[in-house]
Amino acid sequence: MVLDQESLVERIDGVLHGLCQPLTVLQCRLALGELSGEPGAMREAIGEALGECARLNAGVSAIREMLRQAMGVEES
Numbered sequence: 001m002v003l004d005q006e007s008l009v010e011r012i013d014g015v016l017h018g019l020c021q022p023l024t025v026l027q028c029r030l031a032l033g034e035l036s037g038e039p040g041a042m043r044e045a046i047g048e049a050l051g052e053c054a055r056l057n058a059g060v061s062a063i064r065e066m067l068r069q070a071m072g073v074e075e076s
Contacts, residue, residue, distance in 0.1 A: 008070045012063055019059045026052040 026049050033045025 005070075008066060011066050015059050015062050015066070019056060022052040022055040022059075026056070 029045045029048045029052070033042040036042065036045075
């Protein structure tokens with residue numbers, strides 16, 4: 001499926017907007033863990049941050065797939 005440019009831009013804009021939320025959560029969780037200084041709080045912050053990183057990677061993968069589709073390139 002080849003997407004037209006306007007559709008591609010709209011879809012990518014939506015995904016990029018969706019990436020802002022996990023980035024903010026990631027930043028806040030790590031900052032709170034750092035401020036606490038407690039090993040348990042830091043471990044919890046790191047665990048939650050890793051989950052947000054997975055969400056970010058999924059968003060980036062979605063953008064890559066949209067670009068592949070727009071260019072008519074098959075996934076290898």
